[in-house]
Amino acid sequence: xxxxxxxxxxxxxxxxxxxxxxxxxxxxxxxxxxxxxxxxxxxxxxxxxxxxxxxxxxxxxxxxxxxxxxxxxxxxxxxxxxxxxxxxxxxxxxxxxxxxxxxxxxxxxxxxxxxxxxxxxxxxxxxxxxxxxxxxxxxxxxxxxxxxxxxxxxxxxxxxxxxxxxxxxxxxxxxxxxxxxxxxxxxxxxxxxxxxxxxxxxxxxxxxxxxxxxxxxxxxxxxxxxxxxxxxxxxxxxxxxxxxxxxxxxxxxxxxxxxxxxxxxxxxxxxxxxxxxxxxxxxxxxxxxxxxxxxxxxxxxxxxxxxxxxxxxxxxxxxxxxxxxxxxxxxxxxxxxxxxxxxxxxxxxxxxxxxxxxxxxxxxxxxxxxxxxxxxxxxxxxxxxxxxxxxxxxxxxxxxxxxxxxxxxxxxxxxxxxxxxxxxxxxxxxxxxxxxxxxxxxxxxxxxxxxxxxxxxxxxxxxxxxxxxxxxxxxxxxxxxxxxxxxxxxxxxxxxxxxxxxxxxxxxxxxxxxxxxxxxxxxxxxxxxxxxxxxxxxxxxxxxxxxxxxxxxxxxxxxxxxxxxxxxxxxxxxxxxxxxxxxxxxxxxxxxxx
Numbered sequence: 001x002x003x004x005x006x007x008x009x010x011x012x013x014x015x016x017x018x019x020x021x022x023x024x025x026x027x028x029x030x031x032x033x034x035x036x037x038x039x040x041x042x043x044x045x046x047x048x049x050x051x052x053x054x055x056x057x058x059x060x061x062x063x064x065x066x067x068x069x070x071x072x073x074x075x076x077x078x079x080x081x082x083x084x085x086x087x088x089x090x091x092x093x094x095x096x097x098x099x100x101x102x103x104x105x106x107x108x109x110x111x112x113x114x115x116x117x118x119x120x121x122x123x124x125x126x127x128x129x130x131x132x133x134x135x136x137x138x139x140x141x142x143x144x145x146x147x148x149x150x151x152x153x154x155x156x157x158x159x160x161x162x163x164x165x166x167x168x169x170x171x172x173x174x175x176x177x178x179x180x181x182x183x184x185x186x187x188x189x190x191x192x193x194x195x196x197x198x199x200x201x202x203x204x205x206x207x208x209x210x211x212x213x214x215x216x217x218x219x220x221x222x223x224x225x226x227x228x229x230x231x232x233x234x235x236x237x238x239x240x241x242x243x244x245x246x247x248x249x250x251x252x253x254x255x256x257x258x259x260x261x262x263x264x265x266x267x268x269x270x271x272x273x274x275x276x277x278x279x280x281x282x283x284x285x286x287x288x289x290x291x292x293x294x295x296x297x298x299x300x301x302x303x304x305x306x307x308x309x310x311x312x313x314x315x316x317x318x319x320x321x322x323x324x325x326x327x328x329x330x331x332x333x334x335x336x337x338x339x340x341x342x343x344x345x346x347x348x349x350x351x352x353x354x355x356x357x358x359x360x361x362x363x364x365x366x367x368x369x370x371x372x373x374x375x376x377x378x379x380x381x382x383x384x385x386x387x388x389x390x391x392x393x394x395x396x397x398x399x400x401x402x403x404x405x406x407x408x409x410x411x412x413x414x415x416x417x418x419x420x421x422x423x424x425x426x427x428x429x430x431x432x433x434x435x436x437x438x439x440x441x442x443x444x445x446x447x448x449x450x451x452x453x454x455x456x457x458x459x460x461x462x463x464x465x466x467x468x469x470x471x472x473x474x475x476x477x478x479x480x481x482x483x484x485x486x487x488x489x490x491x492x493x494x495x496x497x498x499x500x501x502x503x504x505x506x507x508x509x510x511x512x513x514x515x516x517x518x519x520x521x522x523x524x525x526x527x528x529x530x531x532x533x534x535x536x537x538x539x540x541x542x543x544x545x546x547x548x549x550x551x552x553x554x555x556x557x558x559x560x561x562x563x564x565x566x567x568x569x570x571x572x573x574x575x576x577x578x579x580x581x582x583x584x585x586x587x588x589x590x591x592x593x594x
Contacts, residue, residue, distance in 0.1 A: 006050065013051050017473035020045050021464070021516075028512070036453045039460035039512060046467035056470060060462040063172045064425045066455045069165040071428035074441070075413065076118045077449030078406040081441040083398035086289070089130055090251055100137045104145065107131065108152040112195060115156025116163045117414060124153050124555045143210040146563035147573060148202055150555040151547055155198040155581075158541050159191035160184055162414070162424060166510045166544045169458055173465070173518040174536055184417040184424060187537055190588050194541055197584035201577050210569050225288045225395065227346030227370060230260070230358045231300040235278040245272040247282065249294070254286035258356060265356045283357045288395030291346050291370070296397040303372070304332055304359050305343030315345070315372050316381050318390035322365040325386065332359035340380055342373035370395075402440040409434055454511065461515035469519045477520055482527055490530060491590040494538045497521055498586050501542035502578060506549045514543045534593040538586065545581050548574030 009016060020042055027038040046052040079085055092110065095103050107130060114123045131149055135142040157164030161171060161184045175181045233239055239247060244256055258267040259274055260281040266274055276282075292315065295302055320327070326334040331344060347354060347361055348368040354361040361367075371381060381390040409431040417424040435441055441449075468474050485493060497517075504513045521539050525532035546553055550560035550570050560570070 009049055009051070013049075014472035014476045016049065017046070017051055017468050017471040018476070021468065021473070024464070034453070035512065036457045036460065039457050039464065043460045043463040043467070046464065046471075051471045052463060052467035053470075056466050057463055060459055060466060063176060063459075063462055064423075066169075066172075066458045068162070068168050068172075068425045068428055069458070070450045070455055071425070071432055072119055072162060072165075073450045074432050074446045075406070075410055075428065075435070077446060078435045078440045079118070079410065080449075081396070081399060081445060082403040082406045083289075083293075083400045084403050084406060086251055086398070087403075089127070092130055100134060101140075104131075104134055104138065104140070107134065108148055108199075111149055111152040112156035112159075112199070115153040116159035116191075117410065120153035120157050120164065120555055123156075124150060124558055128559070141211045143563050143565060143569070144206070146559040147209060147565065147569065150553070150559045151198065151202055151573075151577070153555050154545060154547065154553050155195040157544055158194045159188055160414075161187060162417075163191070164510070164544050165454060165458070166514045167540050169462075169511050169514045170518050170536060170540050170543075173462070173515065174522065174532075177519070177522055179522070179532065179536075181423070183420065184414065187540060189592050190537055190541065190585060193588035194545055194581050194585045198545070198577060198581045201580035202573075205573055205576060208572050210565065225348050225368070226254075226285055227288055227291050227348045228257070228283070228285050228354055228358055228361070229291055229303055229346040231282040231284060231294070231302060233276060233278055233280045233282070233300070237278070237299070239276050240278050242276055243272065244274050244276065244282070250284065250286065251290050254284060254290060256282055256284050257353070258283040260357050267356065281357070283355070285353065288346070288348075288370070289398055292395050292397040293400075295345060295372070303343045303345035303370075305372075313372050313374055314378050315370055316378050316390050317395070318369050318371065318381055319388040320363055320365055320367045320369070321386045321388050323386060324363065324365070326363050327365060329363055330359060331361045331363060334363065340373065340377045342371055342377040342381075344369055345372050346370040396442075396445065399440060402435075402438060405438050406435055406440045409440075458511050458515065461512045465515045465519050468516070474519050474523050477523075481524065485524065485528060490534065491586065493524070493528075493530065494534055494589050495586045497524075497535045498538040498542035498582055498589075501539050502546055502582060505543045505546045505553075506574075506578075510543050510546070510553060514539065517543070534589050537593060538589055541585050542582070545578070545585070546574070547577045 024038055024042040027033060027041075028035055033041075043052070043057075047054075047057060088110075092103060092107055095106065107127060111120075111123055111127055114120075127149055128146065131145040132142055134140070135145055154164075157167075161167050161182050167182075167187070171182045244259060247256065250256065256271065258265050259271065259276070260266075260283060261277065261279070265283070291302070294300055295315070331347065344358065346369070347358060348370075349364065349366075354367075371377075373381070378390075381387060384390065413424065413427045413431050416422040416427040421427075422430075432446070436443055436446060485496070501513055501517055504517070517539055518536070521535050522532050525535055544553070547556070548571055550556045550565065550567060556570065559565070
């Protein structure tokens with residue numbers, strides 16, 4: 001019985017492979033399970049049926065593409081950790097104060113350029129608050145800004161080999177197939193045409209973008225962790241005798257909400273011109289990373305409490321439980337501040353600004369606290385049944401002194417790969433070694449920046465692609481389409497590959513489409529006796545430059561939620577934009593490459 005079953009599978013493995021692939025497509029479309037889970041189930045099914053052998057499964061882990069992608073995640077994380085990204089964002093906001101509408105164009109162009117070298121997901125995440133602030137300043141609906149932000153980031157990913165993980169996946173597969181690897185800027189001439197046509201098309205269709213107000217709220221309220229804190233001025237502080245507006249250490253995302261002198265709190269329009277004195281408390285709303293940076297610098301005494309900073313102190317992040325006995329009481333009156341040597345250095349209440357100062361805040365359930373104290377105090381917080389999730393704070397101080405190292409490492413990776421001195425994978429791994437040794441980012445943070453879902457999805461889909469190839473399914477698919485393509489000019493092949501990849505990528509993961517279609521594309525080129533390189537480039541860009549659905553690309557999904565869009569909003573802009581960029585790209589490939 002078992003032998004008969006094995007013989008049946010071996011005789012029909014190509015057809016069975018396509019049935020499994022079709023079932024995976026249905027799973028991707030239904031979204032009942034995450035795409036990563038479906039991809040793993042598909043790979044496991046091929047393995048269980050013997051269509052994919054163990055050696056084939058292990059071989060996918062030798063593919064360099066996922067390693068390079070993971071390395072680029074870490075390098076992007078180092079730029080965030082050292083404050084480079086925040087400094088850039090602050091510079092943009094300063095520019096926006098004088099020329100807000102021009103700043104919108106500059107942010108979009110900046111997103112496009114940055115996404116050519118950085119993972120575009122963190123680029124979009126960092127720029128969303130800037131776009132929301134620009135919406136507030138200019139009166140332009142956030143819905144007219146956030147979708148273009150995603151589109152610009154996607155277009156930027158087509159400019160270089162490292163612009164998107166899809167390009168790296170394709171490059172890894174073609175190199176494994178024996179084809180010469182792509183240079184980092186080899187696709188740039190085509191990408192420039194794609195990006196230019198996309199941005200021009202976006203400008204022409206600006207009027208189609210929705211203009212109603214989103215549910216996002218005022219700029220900055222989307223930030224889950226903006227802490228209210230207090231900075232105590234010592235007698236020898238440089239700010240003593242100066243006005244509030246002289247305080248320059250605040251990022252653009254933060255703001256001074258008041259000054260406390262004795263029992264009086266000054267807020268409102270006259271605040272900037274208030275002259276500071278020793279003992280004044282600056283009441284500030286700021287992100288966690290900046291707050292931790294101030295604590296590390298030791299210039300200010302932060303927050304409230306009976307304890308003074310001491311060597312070995314840790315910072316714990318915890319949340320007030322709904323059964324806390326201090327609910328409704330002032331923060332300064334909660335018992336543990338009187339009983340232990342600890343300081344509350346910040347309180348976060350999302351979508352609401354507590355106040356008027358840190359001490360006077362009335363405690364509510366789900367308030368998030370940053371508390372500094374020694375080992376005994378930390379243990380006491382963890383044992384407190386009225387606090388949820390008391391653990392070491394995940395927010396870290398910026399390492400601004402290391403910023404130049406992170407920047408040079410990123411530049412070196414691009415330069416070494418561009419001049420063919422080192423492969424991009426080797427250069428990126430060496431750069432990671434440098435940023436870890438120089439402590440631009442700690443090792444646990446570095447590994448935390450890697451999106452495990454992306455890497456596992458890629459490995460699983462590489463295994464699926466290999467199973468299709470080994471089973472003869474790829475040859476079967478080529479046999480179906482070959483009669484339609486024989487004798488066709490190259491530009492027809494380019495258009496066909498591009499738009500087939502585009503349609504699939506609007507429905508499925510870009511990386512999954514790249515992993516599946518690359519072997520098919522190479523097989524078609526070999527069967528027809530044509531140069532595979534133009535077809536592979538068409539596949540790279542077609543699998544990335546998709547705008548018609550919020551699930552077509554990860555950045556689309558991010559702004560879909562942040563801007564409170566409807567599905568049809570993407571369709572109205574995305575379909576014509578897909579056509580404009582697709583036609584321009586295919587003609588450019590036909591002109592430059594063939």
